[in-house]
Amino acid sequence: MTDTSKELSELAESIFGDADSSETGFDAALWESLEQTGLARLTLPADAGGSEAEFADAAVVLTAAGRNAARAPLVETDLQAGWLLHAAGIPLPDGPLTLATGDLDVTRTVTRAAGTLHRVPWARAAAGIVMLAGDQVLLFDPAALTITDGTNLAEEPRDTVVVEGEVTAAGVEEHVGAQLRLRGALGRALLLAGAAEGALAAAVRYAGERVQFGRPIGRFQAVQQQLAIAAAEVAAASAATSAAARVADADGFGAASTRFAVAVAKTRAGEAAGVVARIAHQVHGAIGFTREHDLRLVTTRLWAWRDEDGSEAEWAELIGTEVLDGGPDALWPLIAGAP
Amino acid sequence: MTQTPTRLPALVPPPVELPPRAATLRAEVRAFLAAERADGAWAPRADVWLSGWDERFTKELGRRGWLGMTIPTEYGGHGASPLDRYVVTEELLAAGAPVAAHWVADRQIGPTLMRFGTEEQRRKFLPGIAAGEVYFGIGMSEPDSGSDLASVRTKAEKVDGGWELTGTKVWTSGAHHAHAFFALARSAPRDEQNRHAGLSQFIVELDAPGVQIRPIPLLTGAHDFNEVVFDHVFIPDTMVLGEVGAGWHQVTSELAFERSGPERFLSTFPLLTALVAELAGTSAGHDAGTRRAVGSLVARLAALRRMSLAIAGALESGAAPELAAAVTKDLGTRFESEVIDAARLLLAIPPDPGAESGYARLLADAVLHAPGFTLRGGTNEVLRGIVARGLGLR
Incomplete structure (x- = not known):
């Protein structure tokens, strides 16, 4: 780890570690700290209020967020919605942002939209x-929407x-x-990797403290x-x-290498999530299965996040399709690279 | 979190980038392997680093400068980085090429001689290793010492000008072809307070008087393993490896190199390639469930390669990531068997040990070799014990 990423890791750990993750919903105090330290929009360009950091830095911050069960839309703000707005040339609203998916009826002139x-x-917390x-980026003002809570x-x-x-609304290129x-x-895969670390750390700590026989x-x-x-x-x-x-x-x-590496990451982190959560609970015994114990904060995230942004089934199918369409001679170069 | 979480030790070192010349080297190795296969020099096999003994192929690698790559040029090597060697090794294994003859010598004897060997020992063995002409085995396990290596009973007694070895080593792959091996022996009486003390390593030339080599056939009947019996075998002082009494330290540092290489997850890769060849373009290959199963295997493999490469990078920079090596070997050797399960369940082609080559033969060899994957180089249970110690549990 370089000095810079070590510093970043320590900063992230101290911010997320200080937050109260046992509550539910958006953690406004945590978000304020993230904004003050430039972590909220870590990878975005400066003209989008961002810190222009690399994804390797985002990896450090997001794994720390996952490890500590942070209640903040970091992926949504920094990697998804903020980037999309910037790509479309729409000025970013201040505060946390989020990304929706689904079908809407959009007028031909793209000035009005309707749907659920x-x-x-x-x-509920997004600015x-x-x-x-399609090829249109839409930005909704939450004040004009009807929002019903779900989790x-x-x-x-x-x-x-x-x-x-x-x-x-504004148009973007097709590859977006x-x-x-x-x-x-x-x-999501980075958050999963962090939550898996958090669950393992909790189980190792508990195994060292809990005395039986x-x-x-x-x-x-x-x-x-x-x-x-x-x-x-x-x-x-x-x-x-x-x-x-x-x-x-x-x-x-945009690169094929990134598509493969991300598919591998989400598949592998998703597979790890189930195993790590199961073992962490087994080691904790009944207490880990209660609301009073913090283990649930990371294990419920492992169970939730493995199915979000594409489950391991979806991403593994993408990899399998690439492998089987490419045939045997393309398999090893896919893994080790084509010189 | 309300409680400060225990920070875990690093389970995997930071990612590394391969040196720029790796791409050229990789292209050269791939072109060579493609030409060999086009000539029908060998057919891809599973578990080649145990069973693929082919001295012609090994000498050809030596001629091309792909053995003893990390050995300095003054000893006949090529002064390349461990990451260069990694590239060559993973290409050979992925192709299912016959690498057994040089495997032990190239992987661990060369680096160990550079670390602990004398000038005389280096000059005697390293040029031959780099040329692919000198082959080695490993003499660690004994009939009563498997996972509990410190319990070895082979006795080294000091005599005038050297040592006399008496005892039995087992599971020595390739001893019937090899020129020499490193034997771990007890050179001082056993001390129950310090079981790791009093062990030494000796370089034993396998044609020395008093050495007997007997086959231990694998369950298939194939002859890869041997029993090596010493009856008062004289080893000159010049063939003591490293320090007398430091054998335990030397052997365990050797294991760190041995546990995280690509051979710990690529033993059945030729079967995976053959599975893709059989499925590609068929209706079975278009089934979503099949694609998920193949994709999941490839994802696990790609992650293992990242882990293994990261450890290779850490080893290169002088670290000894024992914990990371143990988790990689545990996961990687289990993956080798997961490929077999997928191959059996995704295609209805029965294994055929009598087939000359092809899918049925690869599957047969893989199934029949699988028990070894999770035993050799430290059983997975022993490795998990190392992980537990690294996590602070013991």
Whole structure:
């Protein structure tokens, strides 16, 4: 780790570590700290209020956010909605932003839209809700929308939004949609990798503290073997996601190499999520299955996030399609690169 | 979180970039392998680093400068970086090329001689290793010492001008073809307070008087493993490896190099390639479930390669990421068997050990070799014990 990323890691850890993650909903105090430190719009250009950092830096911040179960729309603001608005040349509203997906009736002149958008992340807290409809980027003013609260498995806001009225709109190039999807998947995969670390850390700590049969349960080989299996999953998720961030930095989101690396990252982190959550709960016994215990903050996120921005089934199918369409001679170069 | 979370030790080192010349090197190796295959020199096989003994192929690699790459030029090597060697090695394994003859010598004997060997030992063995003409084995396990390596009983007794070795080593791959091996032996009586003390490593030339080599056939009947028996074998003082009594330290540092390489997840890669060849363009290959299963395997493989490369980068910069190496080997060797499960379930082609080559043969070899994947180089259970210690649990 370079000095800069070490500093960034320490900064992120201190900010997320100080936040109260046991509540639900948007953490306004945390968001304020993230804005003050430039982490809220880390990768965006300066003219979009961003810090112009690399995705490798975002990887450090997002894994720390996942590890600490941060209640903030970082992926949505920085990697998705903010980027999309900037790509369309629409000025960014201040504050947290979010991205909606779904179908709307949009007028031919793109000045009015109507319809219902489901499971919009953090909609109730967003200063701007953005979506891509065909080649048009739409920005809705939340004040003019009807928002009904909903959540994902981790009780993060996933709201229903009824749109009826005027929108700000601007066109973007066709490739933006594919890049948007990759950005979301990379961000979510990094959060997953962080949450998996958090669950493993909690289980290791608990195994060292909890005494049964006269010794800490972590002294039993049966428990050690399970934690080692979880550690391997955490390592794989971490390697795949940090590599994907680097490939995105080096090659850009339009490159085939980035598409493959992100698909690998989301698939691998998604597979790790289930294994790590299961083992972390098994090690914690009944207490980890209660509301009073903090383990749920990371394990419910693992269960929620693995299905968001494309489950491992969806991304694995994309990889499998590329592999089977490419045939046997293209398989190894896909993994190790074509010189 | 309300409680400060325990910070975990680094489970994987930071990502590395391959050096710029890696792309050229990779292209050269691929072109060579393609030409060899076009000539029908060999057919891709599973588990080639155990079973693919082909001295012609090994010498050809030596001629091209792809063995002993990290050995300095003054000893006949090429002074290249471990990451250069990584590129060559992964290309050979991915192609299912016959690499067994030089495998041990190239992977660990060369680097160990550079680390612990004397000038005389280096001059004697390294040029031959780099040329692909000198082959080595490993003499660690014994009939009563497997995972518990510190319990070795092969005895080294000091005699005039050297040592006399008596005992038995087992599971020595290729000893019947190899020129020499490193034997771990007890050179001082066992101390129950410090079981790791009193062990030493010796370079044993396998044609020395008193050495007997007997085959231990694999369950297939194939002869890869051997039992090597020493009956008062004289080893001159000049063939002690490193320091007398430091054998444990030397052997465990060797293991760090041995555990995280691409051979820990590529043993069945030729089967995966063959599976893709069989499925591509068929209706089965267009099934979403099949594509997910193949995609999931490729994702696991790509992640393992990232882990393994990151460790290679850390080793190059002088770190010894023992914990990361252990998780990579645990995950990678399990992956090798996951490829077999997918291959069996996605295609109805029964394994055929009698087939000359092709899918049925690859599948047969993979199934019959699979028990070894999670045993060799430290069983997965022992590796998880290392991980547990790294996590602070023991």
